[in-house]
Amino acid sequence: MTLSPSGRVGSPFSLPIRASGVVIDEREVSVAVVLPAYNEELTIADTIFEFHRAIPEATIVVVNNNSTDKTSECTLAAFEAIDGKGLLLSESRQGKGFAVRRAFRSVSADVFVLADADMTYPGDRVLDLIRPVVEDEGDMVVGNRLTGGRYAAENKRRFHGFGNRLVLGLVNKLFRAHLGDIMSGYRALSCSFVAGYPILVSGFEIETDMTLHALDRRFRVMEVPIEYRDRPKGSVSKLRTFEDGRHVLWSLMHVIRHYRPLLFFGTVGVVIGIAGLVTSVPVISDWFAYRYIYHVPLAILATGIEIIALLCFGIGLILDSVVHMERMAYELDQMARRFE
Numbered sequence: 001m002t003l004s005p006s007g008r009v010g011s012p013f014s015l016p017i018r019a020s021g022v023v024i025d026e027r028e029v030s031v032a033v034v035l036p037a038y039n040e041e042l043t044i045a046d047t048i049f050e051f052h053r054a055i056p057e058a059t060i061v062v063v064n065n066n067s068t069d070k071t072s073e074c075t076l077a078a079f080e081a082i083d084g085k086g087l088l089l090s091e092s093r094q095g096k097g098f099a100v101r102r103a104f105r106s107v108s109a110d111v112f113v114l115a116d117a118d119m120t121y122p123g124d125r126v127l128d129l130i131r132p133v134v135e136d137e138g139d140m141v142v143g144n145r146l147t148g149g150r151y152a153a154e155n156k157r158r159f160h161g162f163g164n165r166l167v168l169g170l171v172n173k174l175f176r177a178h179l180g181d182i183m184s185g186y187r188a189l190s191c192s193f194v195a196g197y198p199i200l201v202s203g204f205e206i207e208t209d210m211t212l213h214a215l216d217r218r219f220r221v222m223e224v225p226i227e228y229r230d231r232p233k234g235s236v237s238k239l240r241t242f243e244d245g246r247h248v249l250w251s252l253m254h255v256i257r258h259y260r261p262l263l264f265f266g267t268v269g270v271v272i273g274i275a276g277l278v279t280s281v282p283v284i285s286d287w288f289a290y291r292y293i294y295h296v297p298l299a300i301l302a303t304g305i306e307i308i309a310l311l312c313f314g315i316g317l318i319l320d321s322v323v324h325m326e327r328m329a330y331e332l333d334q335m336a337r338r339f340e
Contacts, residue, residue, distance in 0.1 A: 017107050024127065025131065035048070035117040036099035036116070037063065038066065041071050047118070050122075050123030051115070053123070057085075062089070063102050076088060089106055113126055115186050125224070129143060129186070130188045132224075137222065139214065142187045144184060208252065268312045283295050
């Protein structure tokens with residue numbers, strides 16, 4: 001259900017709520033600042049105030065993601081203090097992906113700003129992220145935390161930083177990109193990107209999934225250097241280094257399988273093919289030494305393994321053609337939307 005700051009309850013089947021209009025560089029656009037929140041009673045009000053000071057006309061959307069503290073009460077009190085320019089939504093399914101999905105389905109806007117509710121991202125830089133979208137220079141503008149080195153200094157989880165660099169390198173290599181921070185939670189999104197982005201992940205891997213979708217669908221991705229701040233004292237991070245890292249790598253593997261099937265199944269085919277060659281070494285030795293095969297079971301096993309390897313290559317080729325046709329359909333659909 002949708003709960004407004006005034007206490008009004010809306011039907012979950014109602015049309016999306018239109019965000020407020022903001023004049024940026026003499027252009028009026030509607031802007032929604034989306035803040036997923038899980039147990040953020042210590043920081044949610046200050047986060048709302050900071051974004052409101054930076055862009056007072058925007059609609060601030062807080063998605064309470066099953067919090068057990070006073071996040072909702074603090075949010076409503078903050079909205080009252082800023083003259084009700086906010087919207088409180090509830091999402092009972094745990095996970096940042098579910099919370100963002102709830103906001104995107106409930107609110108309509110020309111520009112969506114996605115940020116965390118923990119005061120780690122500078123709200124006063126929000127216009128720097130929005131302007132390239134408004135001026136049609138980018139479809140996704142990401143706040144790059146890594147440029148100035150502040151994130152590395154504040155980040156106390158070394159393995160988490162290593163995982164970030166690993167995934168970043170893989171993404172840049174696979175998509176021939178030159179991005180510096182694909183996991184930043186601070187980004188501005190165009191309405192065309194949001195309308196064409198299917199959210200199929202549930203947790204913190206949504207930032208990686210969002211970036212991969214943008215790269216694969218050839219949306220324009222830009223980065224703006226920002227200063228990252230550590231959480232205020234007493235506020236606890238919800239990140240789980242190993243669990244979230246596993247989800248991100250799992251998501252990356254699925255993206256490779258879905259969007260680069262020839263690479264995925266080709267790699268699997270090569271690995272299986274090498275295993276088949278290793279298995280066939282005694283068989284080949286028999287043939288060269290005796291012109292007779294004594295290891296008959298190994299010969300059958302090696303043949304079966306090589307057939308599986310060839311099947312993997314065939315599956316990769318077929319799925320690569322399917323993905324190519326699907327990309328063509330997506331591009332045609334995007335063009336058709338422009339002329340509606």
